[in-house]
Amino acid sequence: MAFIPANPIPLKDRVSMIFLQYGQIDVIDGAFVLIDKTGVRTHIPLGSVACIMLEPGTRVSHAAAKLAATVGTLLVWVGEAGVRLYASGQPGGARSDKLLYQAKLALEPELRLKVVRKMFELRFGEEAPSRRSVDQLRGIEGTRVRATYKLLAQQYGVKWHGRRYDPKDWSKGDKVNQCISAATSCLYGITEAAILAAGYAPAIGFLHTGKPLSFVYDIADIIKFETVVPKAFEIAAKNPVGPDREVRLACRDIFRSSRTLGKLIPLIEEVLAAGDIEPPPPPEDSQPPAIPEPDSMGDEGHRSHQ
Numbered sequence: 001m002a003f004i005p006a007n008p009i010p011l012k013d014r015v016s017m018i019f020l021q022y023g024q025i026d027v028i029d030g031a032f033v034l035i036d037k038t039g040v041r042t043h044i045p046l047g048s049v050a051c052i053m054l055e056p057g058t059r060v061s062h063a064a065a066k067l068a069a070t071v072g073t074l075l076v077w078v079g080e081a082g083v084r085l086y087a088s089g090q091p092g093g094a095r096s097d098k099l100l101y102q103a104k105l106a107l108e109p110e111l112r113l114k115v116v117r118k119m120f121e122l123r124f125g126e127e128a129p130s131r132r133s134v135d136q137l138r139g140i141e142g143t144r145v146r147a148t149y150k151l152l153a154q155q156y157g158v159k160w161h162g163r164r165y166d167p168k169d170w171s172k173g174d175k176v177n178q179c180i181s182a183a184t185s186c187l188y189g190i191t192e193a194a195i196l197a198a199g200y201a202p203a204i205g206f207l208h209t210g211k212p213l214s215f216v217y218d219i220a221d222i223i224k225f226e227t228v229v230p231k232a233f234e235i236a237a238k239n240p241v242g243p244d245r246e247v248r249l250a251c252r253d254i255f256r257s258s259r260t261l262g263k264l265i266p267l268i269e270e271v272l273a274a275g276d277i278e279p280p281p282p283p284e285d286s287q288p289p290a291i292p293e294p295d296s297m298g299d300e301g302h303r304s305h306q
Helices: 062-071 096-107 109-124 134-156 175-197 214-226 228-237 243-257 260-273
Strands: 015-020 023-028 031-035 041-043 049-054 058-060 074-078 085-088
Touching: 015 175, 015 243, 023 062, 031 062, 049 175, 062 074, 074 175, 096 109, 096 260, 109 134, 109 214, 109 260, 134 228, 175 214, 175 228, 175 243, 175 260, 214 228, 214 260, 228 243, 243 260
Parallel strands: 015 049, 023 058, 049 074
Antiparallel strands: 023 031, 031 041, 074 085
16 A cells, blocks of 8 residues: 655645656555556656646556545646647545535626636736626637737747647647647646646636636636746747647746746635635645655656656
């Protein structure tokens, strides 16, 4: 059995994410490990990582999935280059009172509009236009987003023909769209980890609806233009041969230096508090237990793809 000490590592203090590919993920002698085709074992510091992105070529044992859930580390199955999210595990901590609170805000039109207006305010630094519906605010947001993309393209000297990409074939997009897709995928990964760790549902969105990650998109969109999107344009301007890895490493550094995980859960709570209904009280112990970080694991991780 894995040794799990009493002292947890809070989500905000963890490394944001690591990418793993081409290996069997299992629990051996109580440790979460990646075993490559040659039999080499790499210990993964599971309890100090918020999110593990599993790329093609990985297999995960039942014991590994169970241990990840126990220590509150989100497992996300992604496509090549981490662009498409196929599925995710539940790290534990979702609470029915918080889910009901979120659902009530989303289902009552007046409360939903209050939340959407708060999102608009946080994203653009100004109050949303009065007497506008959710659909109208969505249209205003879309216009501003397109204008922001154009400005960034001009700033970094990148040719821009619009946000065009095929989620089923990452390689079909031009260089800048590949960079943006890789960057936003990273942001969606840690945002989903924060939402689940806070006890909410990724699917219950307000501006975005009807998708498994609607609330993830809602929250991530608030900060993407101040975090990962400018970096995507900066990297695209250098015309790298393989942009996905460079983008992901840059995003990891951004998340670490700006302490993005430490800001996401308060941001989620602030957005939902705009509904002006009493939120559920915090639990006595809201943090999952964690396992210690092995000394052998560096920032990037031996034989891991980040």
